[in-house]
Amino acid sequence: MDLNKASLDMHYKLGGKIEVISRMKIQTAEDLSLAYTPGVAEPCRIIAKDYKQSFKLTRRSNLVAVITDGSAVLGLGDIGPAAGMPVMEGKCALFKEFADVDAFPICIDTKNTDTIIQTIYLISKSFGGINLEDISAPRCFEIERRLKELCDIPVFHDDQHGTAIVVAAALINAIKVTGKQMGDLKIIINGAGAAGIAIGKLLVSMNFGNVIMCDINGIICKGDKNLNSGQKEISLITNQNKEHGSLSDGLIGADVFIGVSRPGLVNSEMVASMNNGIIFALANPTPEIMPQEAKAGNAAVIGTGRSDFPNQINNVLVFPGIFKGALSVGARDITEFMKREAAYAIASMIPDSELNAENILPSSLNRKVADTVAKAVAGAAVKDGVVRN
Numbered sequence: 001m002d003l004n005k006a007s008l009d010m011h012y013k014l015g016g017k018i019e020v021i022s023r024m025k026i027q028t029a030e031d032l033s034l035a036y037t038p039g040v041a042e043p044c045r046i047i048a049k050d051y052k053q054s055f056k057l058t059r060r061s062n063l064v065a066v067i068t069d070g071s072a073v074l075g076l077g078d079i080g081p082a083a084g085m086p087v088m089e090g091k092c093a094l095f096k097e098f099a100d101v102d103a104f105p106i107c108i109d110t111k112n113t114d115t116i117i118q119t120i121y122l123i124s125k126s127f128g129g130i131n132l133e134d135i136s137a138p139r140c141f142e143i144e145r146r147l148k149e150l151c152d153i154p155v156f157h158d159d160q161h162g163t164a165i166v167v168a169a170a171l172i173n174a175i176k177v178t179g180k181q182m183g184d185l186k187i188i189i190n191g192a193g194a195a196g197i198a199i200g201k202l203l204v205s206m207n208f209g210n211v212i213m214c215d216i217n218g219i220i221c222k223g224d225k226n227l228n229s230g231q232k233e234i235s236l237i238t239n240q241n242k243e244h245g246s247l248s249d250g251l252i253g254a255d256v257f258i259g260v261s262r263p264g265l266v267n268s269e270m271v272a273s274m275n276n277g278i279i280f281a282l283a284n285p286t287p288e289i290m291p292q293e294a295k296a297g298n299a300a301v302i303g304t305g306r307s308d309f310p311n312q313i314n315n316v317l318v319f320p321g322i323f324k325g326a327l328s329v330g331a332r333d334i335t336e337f338m339k340r341e342a343a344y345a346i347a348s349m350i351p352d353s354e355l356n357a358e359n360i361l362p363s364s365l366n367r368k369v370a371d372t373v374a375k376a377v378a379g380a381a382v383k384d385g386v387v388r389n
Helices: 003-014 029-035 041-049 051-057 081-099 113-126 139-150 158-178 194-205 229-235 247-251 268-272 291-296 319-328 336-347 369-384
Strands: 063-068 102-107 129-132 155-157 185-190 209-215 256-259 278-281 301-304
Touching: 041 051, 063 081, 063 113, 081 102, 081 319, 081 369, 113 139, 129 139, 129 158, 129 319, 139 155, 139 158, 139 194, 139 229, 155 158, 155 319, 158 194, 158 256, 158 278, 158 301, 158 319, 158 336, 185 194, 185 247, 194 209, 194 229, 194 336, 209 229, 209 247, 247 268, 268 291, 278 291, 291 301, 319 336, 319 369, 336 369
Parallel strands: 063 102, 063 129, 129 155, 185 209, 185 256, 256 278, 278 301
Antiparallel strands: none
């Protein structure tokens, strides 16, 4: 079956993948009076006196805004807000299906950073969390940072942190399979955009080892010219030995390759130069190296973003549980500790007795993952003191 045609037919048939369902049946005059005027005035008065009651008297306690400007849609690039809407609807459907979290798509028709920030801030009182999606780098870094300062609800750029968390979870189990040691790894990340930089930061904070970032020009080092703000920041905590050179140079003796870039950048000879290499080739739909070629280079563990190969590394394992956990305790933020705990929670879904080179992550369709992640994230939020009193 042609997947693109089948998906298009489905979208035409459904006319959209989500809908709004009333939680209250309105069948009598009394029902109407309770749901709307005059009875609804009382919860309004309560909230006016005590803002925090808005999380108890409205649906915002379980409602996430999925927001994009359509500037960096996965595999499609800058296609604009209207064309990005099917992706945002899909994300909302996944929130509901996997975590029973309500989510609503919002597509903003501007690329102006200040306007995006102001727009999201002004609507934030309708929601319990903000999921930023498919916003291009480096603007996405500033947008998230400033919104986290302005808003009293969690703001989470899934392309950055969802990807970073699931990669960390996969790596936790991959090093168990290979017998490598946490803290001793040489990790090459190719692609110094939103996802790559977030992965680098999280792996450094979790003490996996020496992370080396690469972009189209090769290895990134502190002091390099022509780095954007995000790359300058990550260069301060990576590449401990101040290496220079090409991606191929960086891979010599490396333990891990993580690709969030484009197809065909790695070959079997480059993999063979690694140290019993772990390969996470996540470019979609065509990875940096196909699994069969990575195997020809004697890769020890191989993961991709695709569902038709073992070890799919997909952030659907992350965002439903992250928000479910944060919302369940009224978290005001999603902290680094919460992200780390989410990664370990996902990794824990594969018992050590079942770990092998082709089984390092639970299935993206595993309905138990979101609850496991949510429990870990909620506990971390309480420990971090970011819950609403």
